[in-house]
């Protein structure tokens with residue numbers, strides 16, 4: 538069980554829920570990081586008294602230093618600050634809960650400093666999965682999934698004595714706010730409509746990814762790396778109620794599922810307490826009240842991001858970093874109301890078709906591919 542945690546992205550949806558888990562379980566917190574939310578970071582510093590607080594820019598760091606001058610917390614900033622938080626001596630585990638592939642370098646830094654990783658930041662594995670998993674193996678570090686589907690698979694796998702007995706992973710998808718809609722009906726979707734997720738309350742980027750189903754594509758790639766299962770053995774099924782969080786199928790066609798109310802505190806807590814379990818401040822699952830659970834095939838024609846992710850994973854190399862980088866930029870443009878909802882899928886597919894995939898041998902290969910994808914998208918805009 539985690540005794541001392543460094544949280545990258547402490548002011549976000551995952552970060553704030555992780556802090557309430559830490560508070561309840563008495564897990565100490567040695568580092569907290571934010572990008573720009575200085576007010577919340579200051580409150581968190583006052584409450585949790587970490588050794589280090591990190592913020593996005595030098596100017597914000599100067600402001601934060603003045604605000605918390607009465608505490609013993611040191612202040613750093615930028616990517617170097619994130620890496621400092623990732624390798625802080627006191628922490629045994631680093632929770633990566635920043636949004637986007639900016640988390641890749643700090644995650645590698647944490648692994649090299651022999652920290653276990655509680656991984657929420659899926660873009661890190663999508664962009665640099667081969668690097669992260671091989672470093673983790675080399676350093677003997679564990680990566681515990683926080684993403685609810687991957688936590689579900691991880692929990693189901695506790696009953697799997699031999700990986701050879703495993704046939705498939707079945708990831709569930711809520712289908713987001715636009716399930717069942719045609720492309721024609723999605724032409725004029727607004728930012729507000731796309732941010733209105735039916736089951737989960739999350740940060741803006743992942744909420745848009747859920748609406749385009751890019752999120753499920755990213756999760757297929759994330760699962761491929763976390764569980765070392767070929768992508769053709771990872772299925773996606775739309776399950777509107779978000780009660781079954783994912784499943785595994787054995788060679789005898791027996792299926793094991795993990796269920797619960799849709800609340801990220803369960804997977805966050807399990808990643809921090811594995812292999813132990815403690816009571817958790819979430820609702821009880823009352824199946825009779827829910828009545829029925831429904832399942833559908835995903836619509837790959839309408840939700841083209843999902844298709845792009847599957848193609849990128851099959852291609853390998855930097856292709857997944859390219860679709861991820863293009864998506865991060867496209868989502869930013871959509872949130873800024875510069876492109877339409879359907880443009881996101883078009884852009885991600887065009888980036889995949891237009892930018893050559895290379896073999897990944899180093900972090901620079903991934904960063905170059907990410908940069909190329911972002912420049913491609915900016916060139917369109």
Ligand code: NDP
Pocket residue numbers: 545546547548549550551552570571572573574575593633634635636637639657658659660683684685737738739740741742743801
């Ligand atoms: P949020 O947008 O709510 O929070 C993101 C956090 O990262 C904030 O602390 C933010 O700081 C910080 N941050 C943002 N941009 C940067 C940057 N460029 N450099 C450094 N820090 C940055 O995101 P979520 O908590 O929703 O998601 C975090 C990660 O977890 C994502 O990868 C997401 O896909 C994954 N995830 C989230 C789930 C959820 O339920 N929310 C479920 C499963 C996975 P600030 O507040 O100052 O902007």
Ligand code: MG
Pocket residue numbers: 684685686756
């Ligand atoms: Mg998920």
